[in-house]
Amino acid sequence: MIGFIGTGHMGGALARGVLAAGADPASVVVSAKDAQAARDFAEETGARPATSNTELVTAVGDGIVVVAVKPYAVADVLEEINDVARESGTVIVSIAAGLELATLARHLAPGQPLVRAMPNVAASVRASMTALCFSNSVTPAQQDAVREVFAAVGAHITLEEKHFSVFSALAGCSPAFTFTYIDALKRAAVADGLPAAQAVRIAAQAVEGAARLVLASELSPADLADTVQSPGGTTVAGVVELERAGFGAAVVRGVQASIDKDRNLS
Ligand SMILES: NC(=O)C1=CN([C@@H]2O[C@H](COP(=O)(O)OP(=O)(O)OC[C@H]3O[C@@H](n4cnc5c(N)ncnc54)[C@H](OP(=O)(O)O)[C@@H]3O)[C@@H](O)[C@H]2O)C=CC1
Numbered sequence: 686m687i688g689f690i691g692t693g694h695m696g697g698a699l700a701r702g703v704l705a706a707g708a709d710p711a712s713v714v715v716s717a718k719d720a721q722a723a724r725d726f727a728e729e730t731g732a733r734p735a736t737s738n739t740e741l742v743t744a745v746g747d748g749i750v751v752v753a754v755k756p757y758a759v760a761d762v763l764e765e766i767n768d769v770a771r772e773s774g775t776v777i778v779s780i781a782a783g784l785e786l787a788t789l790a791r792h793l794a795p796g797q798p799l800v801r802a803m804p805n806v807a808a809s810v811r812a813s814m815t816a817l818c819f820s821n822s823v824t825p826a827q828q829d830a831v832r833e834v835f836a837a838v839g840a841h842i843t844l845e846e847k848h849f850s851v852f853s854a855l856a857g858c859s860p861a862f863t864f865t866y867i868d869a870l871k872r873a874a875v876a877d878g879l880p881a882a883q884a885v886r887i888a889a890q891a892v893e894g895a896a897r898l899v900l901a902s903e904l905s906p907a908d909l910a911d912t913v914q915s916p917g918g919t920t921v922a923g924v925v926e927l928e929r930a931g932f933g934a935a936v937v938r939g940v941q942a943s944i945d946k947d948r949n950l951s
């Protein structure tokens with residue numbers, strides 16, 4: 686059994702991804718702040734709605750509960766489910782930005798199996814990049830069960846907790862950077878007369894292709910960029926202009942701002 690406390694952007698994306706990967710809908714339980722929101726989500730996806738977070742944890746038992754509420758709401762939710770989770774031996778997975786295992790553990794019983802995860806919104810299409818960090822109380826079998834959940838919604842790695850802030854910026858936040866980039870590509874194309882829907886589809890497919898090439902190639906991204914730039918050609922003209930406008934530096938600054946914000950949340 687797996688439960689999702691929170692069916693918003695990220696909890697919803699994970700639950701949809703797990704279901705799309707073939708999980709039995711009867712084994713996926715959801716709750717939300719507003720019980721009607723959980724019922725609506727359940728009706729749409731086939732998952733089981735719970736009327737409260739404690740009801741959800743009771744239903745999940747010694748399975749996995751993903752806490753997918755905003756960071757400021759996590760402490761209250763953990764304290765609310767603490768007693769039931771302790772009795773059931775539930776594995777608690779927090780996906781909250783910035784909240785460290787030590788901080789989370791303060792709201793749970795000593796020895797409660799606890800996992801910190803950072804997925805991204807592409808989990809809904811089973812293309813997340815997720816980092817996992819396990820507390821000492823998580824058994825190898827429980828670790829495998831958690832890995833199986835995140836493998837169902839994309840790629841995952843186990844990462845030392847000290848790297849979570851940079852991971853969060855690079856994989857948790859960067860889909861928003863990429864959507865912004867695709868939107869800018871679209872705007873430029875629309876300015877030149879292409880219909881918006883067509884421009885978005887073309888730009889998104891080009892971004893997906895480039896990303897897949899990076900993953901499949903032994904060349905670095907910079908070397909791959911060289912393969913597209915003919916001397917005196919159209920691409921290098923565009924790249925020079927992007928750099929003149931501060932493209933690379935802007936990306937570095939954006940990532941650093943997300944890292945700093947994540948560190949300030951803990
Ligand atoms: N959005 C993203 O791309 C990513 C988000 N995260 C993390 O995921 C977490 C959730 O973010 P996101 O999905 O964007 O937020 P949303 O605001 O979209 O969703 C929050 C969800 O939490 C529910 N909720 C709030 N309080 C409670 C409560 N007391 N009990 C049960 N459910 C509650 C809300 O219910 P209701 O609908 O009834 O209000 C809603 O379903 C955050 O901690 C964030 O750091 C991590 C990686 C990426």
Ligand SMILES: O=C(O)[C@@H]1CCC=N1
Pocket residue numbers: 782853857858
């Ligand atoms: O910005 C947010 O709240 C979350 C954290 C990681 C990605 N999005």
